[in-house]
Amino acid sequence: MLDVLGNLERTHSCGELREGDVGKKVVLMGWVAKKRDFGVLTFIDLRDRDGVTQVVMNEEDAGEAHSKAKNLRGEFVIAVKGEVVMREGTHNAKLATGDIEVHASEILILNDAKVPPFQLEVAGSENLADESTRLKYRYLDLRRPQLQHNIRMRARAVAAIREYFDGRGFIEIETPILLKSTPEGARDFVVPSRIHTGKFFALPQSPQILKQLTMISGFDKYYQIARCFRDEDLRADRQPEFTQLDMEMSFANQEMAYREIEGMFGHVFKLIGVELPAQWPRMTYAEAMRRYGSDKPDLRFEMELVDLSSELTGTDFAPFASVLENKGEIKCITVKGKADHSRKQLEELQEFVKRYGAGALAWIKMGDEITSSLLKVLGESKIAELAAAAEAEKGDLVLIVAGKRSVVAASLGALRVEVAKREDLIDRTAYRPLIVTEFPMFEYDEESDCYAAAHHPFTSPMDEDLEKFTTAVNDDTQHHLLGEVRAKAYDAVINGYECAGGSIRIHQKDIQALNFKALGLTVEKARERFGFFLDALEYGTPPHGGFAAGVERTCMILCGTENIRDVMAFPKTASAQDLMMDSPGEVDTAQLDELGIGIRTE
RNA sequence: GGGGUCGUAGUUCAGUUGGUUAGAACGCCAGCCUGUCACGUUGGAGGUCGCGGGUUCGAGCCCCGUCGGCCCCGCCA
Numbered sequence A: 001m002l003d004v005l006g007n008l009e010r011t012h013s014c015g016e017l018r019e020g021d022v023g024k025k026v027v028l029m030g031w032v033a034k035k036r037d038f039g040v041l042t043f044i045d046l047r048d049r050d051g052v053t054q055v056v057m058n059e060e061d062a063g064e065a066h067s068k069a070k071n072l073r074g075e076f077v078i079a080v081k082g083e084v085v086m087r088e089g090t091h092n093a094k095l096a097t098g099d100i101e102v103h104a105s106e107i108l109i110l111n112d113a114k115v116p117p118f119q120l121e122v123a124g125s126e127n128l129a130d131e132s133t134r135l136k137y138r139y140l141d142l143r144r145p146q147l148q149h150n151i152r153m154r155a156r157a158v159a160a161i162r163e164y165f166d167g168r169g170f171i172e173i174e175t176p177i178l179l180k181s182t183p184e185g186a187r188d189f190v191v192p193s194r195i196h197t198g199k200f201f202a203l204p205q206s207p208q209i210l211k212q213l214t215m216i217s218g219f220d221k222y223y224q225i226a227r228c229f230r231d232e233d234l235r236a237d238r239q240p241e242f243t244q245l246d247m248e249m250s251f252a253n254q255e256m257a258y259r260e261i262e263g264m265f266g267h268v269f270k271l272i273g274v275e276l277p278a279q280w281p282r283m284t285y286a287e288a289m290r291r292y293g294s295d296k297p298d299l300r301f302e303m304e305l306v307d308l309s310s311e312l313t314g315t316d317f318a319p320f321a322s323v324l325e326n327k328g329e330i331k332c333i334t335v336k337g338k339a340d341h342s343r344k345q346l347e348e349l350q351e352f353v354k355r356y357g358a359g360a361l362a363w364i365k366m367g368d369e370i371t372s373s374l375l376k377v378l379g380e381s382k383i384a385e386l387a388a389a390a391e392a393e394k395g396d397l398v399l400i401v402a403g404k405r406s407v408v409a410a411s412l413g414a415l416r417v418e419v420a421k422r423e424d425l426i427d428r429t430a431y432r433p434l435i436v437t438e439f440p441m442f443e444y445d446e447e448s449d450c451y452a453a454a455h456h457p458f459t460s461p462m463d464e465d466l467e468k469f470t471t472a473v474n475d476d477t478q479h480h481l482l483g484e485v486r487a488k489a490y491d492a493v494i495n496g497y498e499c500a501g502g503s504i505r506i507h508q509k510d511i512q513a514l515n516f517k518a519l520g521l522t523v524e525k526a527r528e529r530f531g532f533f534l535d536a537l538e539y540g541t542p543p544h545g546g547f548a549a550g551v552e553r554t555c556m557i558l559c560g561t562e563n564i565r566d567v568m569a570f571p572k573t574a575s576a577q578d579l580m581m582d583s584p585g586e587v588d589t590a591q592l593d594e595l596g597i598g599i600r601t602e
Numbered sequence B: 001g002g003g004g005u006c007g008u009a010g011u012u013c014a015g016u017u018g019g020u021u022a023g024a025a026c027g028c029c030a031g032c033c034u035g036u037c038a039c040g041u042u043g044g045a046g047g048u049c050g051c052g053g054g055u056u057c058g059a060g061c062c063c064c065g066u067c068g069g070c071c072c073c074g075c076c077a
Helices: A063-069 A131-136 A144-168 A208-216 A254-272 A285-292 A320-326 A343-354 A378-387 A405-422 A463-474 A474-485 A508-518 A523-537 A551-559 A589-595
Strands: A027-035 A039-047 A051-057 A079-085 A101-109 A190-192 A200-202 A221-229 A241-250 A281-283 A331-333 A362-366 A370-372 A397-403 A431-439 A443-444 A450-453 A489-494 A497-504 A543-548
Touching: A027 A101, A039 A079, A051 A063, A051 A079, A063 A101, A063 A200, A101 A221, A101 A551, A144 A221, A144 A254, A144 A551, A208 A221, A208 A241, A208 A543, A241 A254, A241 A489, A241 A551, A254 A431, A254 A489, A254 A497, A254 A543, A254 A551, A285 A405, A285 A431, A285 A497, A320 A397, A331 A405, A343 A405, A362 A378, A362 A474, A370 A378, A378 A397, A397 A405, A443 A474, A450 A474, A463 A474, A463 A508, A489 A543, A497 A551, A508 A523
Parallel strands: A051 A101, A281 A431
Antiparallel strands: A027 A039, A027 A079, A039 A051, A079 A101, A190 A200, A221 A241, A241 A543, A331 A397, A362 A370, A362 A397, A431 A489, A443 A450, A489 A497, A497 A543
16 A cells, blocks of 8 residues: 655755756655645645645646545655646745745655644644643644744754853763762652662752762863753743753853853854843842842843832831831832723732732822822822832832732732733843842741752852851851851843853862751761762862753743743653653552562552 | 642534533545635534533533643742
8 A cells, every 4th residue: 555665765855945946856755734635636735844845746747646646644654756846826925935836746655644633733823732632642743843943943052052062172071860869959850779679869950969070070161961850840941851051160250150151142042043242231139139029030121129118117007017017028010001900900910919928919000090009098198109119100000019028029020020921011022131140048948947058058158258157157146147148159041031050169178068067967967968079079179160051941032932841842741741651650560579669559 | 738720523612591402613534626825615424511429300501529731839959
């Protein structure tokens, strides 16, 4: 039934024939994207990764090919021998190959295909099939031009990254995937060992320690396109398995790291014709939190947070008064020209901020008359004062949140982005990078009343804060000062996405010991987990630092998508399953026995 | 762990106050058609309304539970 390929070779792809090729005898191969049957005349849209070419079968001059075409169905794989012919008055402006068509003299049916479980392309719409269906048949979904484009863009981005670092004298070094679990940070994926029953490897959350060891080994400049694994819940921009560009360099300070961030992203973004600035703006973490309520602010729009705390000092309104008493704050954003928000819209926005722990969302509408949810409790003149502080003019909407500092930042910061999306305030053609500097060294965890490493436990404190750091660790009464210690840690942010993060590391064992102590790790515990690394630090470790960039997040921006699955060939669902291969799956008991593992069922 | 939302034909969706035989478009199958490219046209097939239970004379619709997709909070050194 089916034809054999034999020695037949393609002469062109389905996307490259042009007017200049008219008259050539060609061989094309690809998938049947569409068939239009006119009886004695049949048209096929032949698709491959490069594009679509129209193939014509005419009963009069290619009877055999024409009758064979009767059997063709969507997604059949065929080879077409024929001649490139100019289209006369029927060119198709939608196709790159639309000036020509191929008149088939012979068709080979290389393979047939079942009717796909969903239509690969629905004309003129985004009515794609349900994602679970598409994920089950991911190999079919990947045939869609959009995903073809994204996956190829990703390949080009990775190639550009390699090109950049190779050109800068960095050495690509592969580090092991089977590591040792270090129960800090994210949950590990764990791999049992057959040879060492009862013992486990862990998959890398990042090659952090290993890349630092390459500095101790004297490689000076390291990079790797590294697969990382974190057993945490997923998000639209988070998968349990992802790829990062990991780099490290010796004798480095922060500015040197920033230059590599700027250089690498600058090189990569040329792929989409975007010229990022040679030097990115810098902003401290504290300033980002104050102005945007976020450590990854989207700078494509304004709407900065304004502090109303001083205007409300001494207020009688009990909720605000108690917030200020408890060192909280009251802040707002001003939405230009949106005083016409309905009660329903405002309620939706209130529901939105409540997700971040905000108690309520107060508002001022600068309509023909000024109205506000706070009018009764604060009075007209105070409302006018707040509006003035918020720089709200006639027609504007002011949205106010009061509460703990962390809650106000999180809720208003998120609201700022949400409102910008809803009101279409974001310039989709803009790319606004930013380097956020001086991250805090520690994060306070209320539950355990402990300080945890904000970045990771090998991050160097800022020289300026070294004294404070030492005091905080060695003087129990000054422990709270840990919250004020800043680290030589930084993030690269583009359009509100954290694309890279890094730090200058600790290279002196005394400071590393101090840091473990700050984190509540005893010497014994630290040795148990990182002993090999602490040993290494003692053999002449150069000052070093680096960063890791999220390959998927970078590609999301390059491809203009908000979903990480759009830039991964075989992603997992929000519940961390692969619907195509149905993983994770069970293993048979023989396999478990060999590993000395039993499954507890309850 | 929590919240929101969706689940009806292969696909995308509609389905009134709970009421006869659950509809449309695309796709699919068969025929006709010499210039289509969202071809047209004639005819046809295709349904466990996610699953389980309940209320009712009667459930796609109401109630309870459950499973799955997506999004969010927590989490993500």
